[in-house]
Amino acid sequence: MRRSAALIVLPLLAAAVTPAVATPAAGATAAESYVVTAPRPGAFPLVAKGKAAPLVVSDADHPGVVRVVGDLRDDVERVTGVRPATSVNDVPAGSEPVLVGTIGVSPLIDGLVRRGKLDVAGIAGKWETSLQQVVRDPLPGVRRALVIAGSDQRGTIYGAYDVSRRIGVSPWYWWDDVPAKQADELYVLPGRHTQGTPVVKYRGFFINDENPALDRWAPTQFGQGLAPGFPGGFNSRFYSRVFETMLRLKANYLWPAVWGRAFAEDDPANHATASLYGVIMGTSHEAPMMRGIEEWNRHAVPAVRDANGTIVTPGHDPYGGTGEWSFRRNADAIKAYWADGIERMKSEGFEGVVTLGMRGNGDVGLPDGDGIDLMQEILGSERQILADKGMSDVPQVWTLYKEVQRYWDKGLRAPDDVTVVFTDDNWGNMRKLPDPSLPPRAGGYGMYYHFDYVGGGRNYKWADTINLDNTWEQLDAAHAHGVDRLWVANVGDMKNEELPLQFFLDNAWKPIPRKDLPAWEKRYAAENFPARYADEIAHILHEYGVLQARRKPELLNRRITSGPGTAVTYDDQMTPYSLENYREMDRVTADWQRLAARSQRVDRVLPESYRDAYFQLVGYATGATANLYELRRAEFTNILYAGQGRAATNDLADLTDARFADDQALSTYYNTELAGGKWKGFQSQPKIGYGDVARYGPNAPWQQPELNNQALPDEVFPAVQRIQVPAAADMGVAIDGSDQWWPAATTPAVLPTFSPYQSQPRQYLEVFNRGATAFDYRVSSARPWVSVSKPRGTVDKQVRLEVTVDWWHAPRGTTRVPLTVTGAGRTVVVEAVVDNPATRPTRGYVEANGYVSIPADGASRVVGDWVRIPDIGRDGAGMRPDPVTAPRREPTGPRLEYTVNVNTTGPVTVWVYLSPRNNVHPTDGLTYAVSVDGESPQRVNVTTATGADDTAMNRQWERNTSDNVNRTATMHVLDRPGEHVLKVWQVDPTVVVQKIVVDTGGLAPSYLGPPASTRVR
Structure with missing residues (x-):
């Protein structure tokens, strides 16, 4: 079962694993090993x-x-x-x-x-x-x-x-x-x-969003929690394994699980066990003064008030209050509750970092509003409790999570000895970093970062989706800005986030230079698998992170589009990847298929003793994600085919069902047989059924499918369709670049323009059957230098024909060539537009199909200092100004220059694709500038142009984070065809450029944007 489960998804591709030279010690090079x-x-x-x-x-x-x-x-x-x-x-x-x-x-x-x-x-x-x-x-x-x-x-x-x-x-x-x-x-x-002294003093992680995986697995493995009436808690046997693992990773600091769990109550030995291991305990951003919010929820019943604030149903809590989690209405009880938390810390003598501040019950904003005076009172009360308990010297943090950052933005400052913890936006993009112009704080700065998240635009909890290049860039920026007192990462269940967690902690110990990232990945692989396979496994894991970071798997059935201005529309029944343009869905699915096949080849040659570990750290995630992409491609192609009445429609429904069965089989193996059943129930996180509002309610667009708080087995959404076709043959024709079909469409069938410079050398047309009886077809071309791969044959359900141009014989200029398709009594004319420029460019990226697509690292000239970050983009490298701590500047110096060749004149749109960063500095927004040739640079304020608000987490922000890109446009007028120089200027140093696309009139909608254009050197 082990082998068949691991290999259930994909056929093998021919290749071999090249053994590497073994190192003297696991996880270390010869120079490092003692x-x-x-x-x-x-x-x-x-x-x-x-x-x-x-x-x-x-x-x-x-x-x-x-x-x-x-x-x-x-x-x-x-x-x-x-x-x-x-x-x-x-x-x-x-x-x-x-x-x-x-x-x-x-x-x-x-x-x-x-x-x-x-x-x-x-x-x-x-x-x-x-x-x-x-x-x-x-x-x-x-x-x-x-x-x-x-x-x-x-x-x-x-x-x-x-x-x-x-x-x-x-x-x-x-x-x-x-x-x-x-x-x-x-x-x-x-x-x-010696391993030296860690750069970051407190380094650790947050076990969070732990249902259903840990919730189902931990009680089976370690037994129930010990709090009377609350058996779902995690006990000291569970935490002993957590503590040991974190210390082996050189972490020292933990935020314990909080979903219905209370660390101190769930096992009275939990704090003592942390002390035994030497672990520093903390509490999350919503749990001040060493008290988890669940400790309050278990013992307090909040009063109910009417619109005038009058209590209509009394409440209670253990401190004689109203039971409300409100500092305005129940301050004395809450302060007593907090005092007990500090007293427990003092009496039990465990080492800890105290969280200050207050948030609303349920990981939300305060019910009393966000006035600065209120937060000042809360902070002052907490500091007074610490002083009264003789605990003023204990390290303290104030975490500016979500709405809490508003206080900072409005000018509120914690006492100087308190560590101010800046946070990311839950999707790996820091929201704020220390202002380099300000003096240092005695308490320093910290960082709270996410590898797992529950919330909008959608939960991502199932598998590791982290691109290490992207993470490196943000950790590098944090180091450069002096964020070195405390780092904590949300790792969900902890399992499935091993690689990014270890990378995060290693960077906290000592910053990893970007040039050393490949060596780090290889050391990670060598530490866990035989050294001779380390190089290949490292490449697989690297490519896995790059592909996974294009879009979270949970979001593969949500298309997000922008309307006029910054309006955003969601469609939870559409694939974000284009089925018709640039063969995008086919290309991304093929990327995953190749990666999974590569992973399977390693799995086949590994010693038997390593296969369980490989399944957990590499094989399951690569194979299951590849299977999921194939499922989504089949699902959405099925929906397209159903609308066209294709005879192949039901085959795609069957393929979707088969891929879903494979997904469930992989989960079943994980939950029942892997490592002798050790991980029973762990692989139970839904990932396919998101978005079904009719079934799962108003939170379905972002929340995992649940019923009675129990995750259901995944169900495919949207549902596939099955149709009944007539017996008689009926020909339809579909073409590359369109979701229409002929002869039903009212517009002419015109293929995307052919050019000797296009990055996609062929276009296709499909001849398909809308009936149950096979028919013969024929395709004739009006010009001998335009040909199709199979000009005649028989169609059972459908045939795809590749259309190519013989550029040696094609005339110069633009020619329109009819392709006549006949079959089953129908005739359809498809037009091939062939653009063979009369003049040939000598350098630069060349327009084809109505656009020029340029990778960020394809600059013909780099002015100033820029850092190339390989694979940070969704389909390539990125460029960031250096240093990242530089002040904002006018667009007069550092820039990236790109040579482009166009065969049109007039207005064009320049789209710049940026990593979806937030404005971490106290300016009016994240800004860059663009110019063409000698024109004055046009400044683009990304923050205002997109309308994204990382505090309110509005729909524009959800679009940017879900798409993992910021797309903004400028308009320019080209006065002549031929060569031009496009310039992207540095304004803010935290901008990361991924890609530039010049739309000369033919850019088609797609998720990743068009493939890179041909570059003439």
């Missing part, structure tokens, strides 16, 4: 000749350090089959031990420092910094030892886990069933080895 599998001069034998070095720790050390020694012991055994002995305080006689401890806490480590055996300069006093070093003669009678020393508790923990990773244990060994790399012997090279 662990090898063969003896070297001076190397420490961690495991040699069937014997493992004993692990020694002091009982005076932090509990988290004592605990991690057990994990290191287990990891060594996972790799070598040899289980090290562990010892507390005492070094076994005659041994060469591993000494694990914290500087200033462990007598073992401090003794080495006092005797001059261990130099901790550059380590001691740092934040979460570790040192691994082979020390000679560390103790009487001990010839040498491997010392793992940390500057603090987590420094030591990270040091131990770094050894685990170097010997071949992935951080995802449990969460994704990644096997440990096997070795008979392990040696640690001499020298000082």
Whole structure:
């Protein structure tokens, strides 16, 4: 079942996986690794000749350090089959031990420092910094030892886990069933080895939007929550696995799950378990003062008031209040509630970061309005509670999520020691960054970022949809702006977001230069799979992120269009990818088919022990998404065919059903057989049934299909159609670039214009049957140099014919060539328009089919400093000014120049495709400028031009984020045919240019825009 489930979707394409050279240590290059599998001069034998070095720790050390020694012991055994002995305080006689401890806490480590055996300069006093070093003669009678020393508790923990990773244990060994790399012997090279000090102090993630996946899986795996009457909570057994994984990833900070869950109540041991592991606890943007909102909801019944504010139905809460989550109407009770949260933190002694501020119950704005005076009062009350409890020194944050950012924009500032956390717009685009002109804050700045989201324009919860190039650009901007106090990412269920989460945390530890991104991807692959396949798997994962980021899978049945001005129209029964123009739907589906086939080839050659991990980290997401694209193509083609009465209509309905069955089979395998049933119920997130308002109610356009709060099995929406065709043959003709059919259409059948410079070298026409009886057809061309691939034959249901031009014999200028199609008693004339320019351009992008499409990195001249970001665009690289912290400037200097050749004159429209960024600086909007030849640059304020509001999250914003692009236009007049220079000017440095399209009158609607035009060099 494992193999057949993984290969259920696609046929294989011929290719081979090229083995790569193995690296000395898992996840590390030869230059980085300090662990090898063969003896070297001076190397420490961690495991040699069937014997493992004993692990020694002091009982005076932090509990988290004592605990991690057990994990290191287990990891060594996972790799070598040899289980090290562990010892507390005492070094076994005659041994060469591993000494694990914290500087200033462990007598073992401090003794080495006092005797001059261990130099901790550059380590001691740092934040979460570790040192691994082979020390000679560390103790009487001990010839040498491997010392793992940390500057603090987590420094030591990270040091131990770094050894685990170097010997071949992935951080995802449990969460994704990644096997440990096997070795008979392990040696640690001499020298000082350190991972340095993290750049971002608090680094972590938010488990959120956790229903239905974690909600169904966790109780089966770990048992129910322990809060009386609320068994759906997550207990300490579950969080132990979360804490271990996050520490292996060098994270230190967690926002726990909140959907109907209360961390402190669901298991009284949860906070103590966090302390045991050494994890810093926080609470989300809607949960101030160390209290989850569910703690209030479980024990408070809000009063009901009439329109005048008079209570008509009394409410209650444990603090003698009205039960309302309103600071204006129930302040005393709420303040008492918050005080209890801080008292619990103080009495239990767990390490935490306190969230300040207040939002409405249910992740919404305050019911009392957004007046600055009210928020000032709330912040002041919270600060007073902390002072009263003697907890003023605890780190505090104010997260400017959604509507909360309005307070900041209106001038409200938290106290200087509070960390101000800026947020993205839930779709990976930061909304605000620190103003570089302002002085630094004592509390610094933080960032809250999303890899998963519930809300408009649509939930995206099912699979990883992150393009690492895009994420890198935003993380790079955050680093450049000094956002380094706290980073937290919403990772949904945590599972399915492994790659972006690890990338996020690695960037928080130390910024990754863009040029090193391919190497990082390969290290990630090598850490989880055999090194000889790492390069191929890294390429698959990279391409997966690029394709997935074009559009979220949940949005494949929603077309968003713009009307006059900035009006936006949604159609949840239309594919966003064009079925008729530029063969777009065919092309994007083929991209996914090729990627899935490539993934399947790797799956076939992997050792059996890696296949469960591969299915979880690579195979399922690539195969299931490819299958989903094929399903959508069949579904929407079926709807088109039904309107044309094609005999092939029902075949497409059958294909849709088959792809849906494949989707369900993959989910069933995931939920029942994968890893011996370990992930029972986990793959239950709907992704196909979005948008069915009639069935699922008014929130259906964005909310997952639900009934009684339980996710249903996915159902295809819109529904496919089945038709009954007559017995007699009846010919219809369809053409490239149109959704009409002939002879029914009232306009002539004209193919898109042929040009020797078009990027799509062929057009097509389809001869189809509208009846059940086959018929013979014939196509004749009026000119011998225009031909069709199959000029005659028999049509059972339909035949696609490719139309080509022999450019050697085609006359110069524009020629209209009739193609006469006959069959089943009908005749249809299709016109081929052939444009063979009399003059041939010598350079630049050349107009064809009424447009010029230019990739952002295709500039003929780059003026000033720009960064090329490969694959950040929906179909190519992007260009961003450098540095990203530069001030706004007039469009007089840095620019991208593109040479274009057109064969028309008059007005043209220049569309610039930008990454859907928000205006992160205190200006009037995100701005760039465009000019052609010597004209004055036209400034374009993207914010006002599109009407997108990332605070109100209006429909214009939903369009930009759902489409993953900002499209804005300028009008220009070309005074002559031939060569022109189009210039895109820097105004704001945070603009990322993806693509430019010049519409000379023939641009057709599509999602990605037309393919790149031919470039003459």
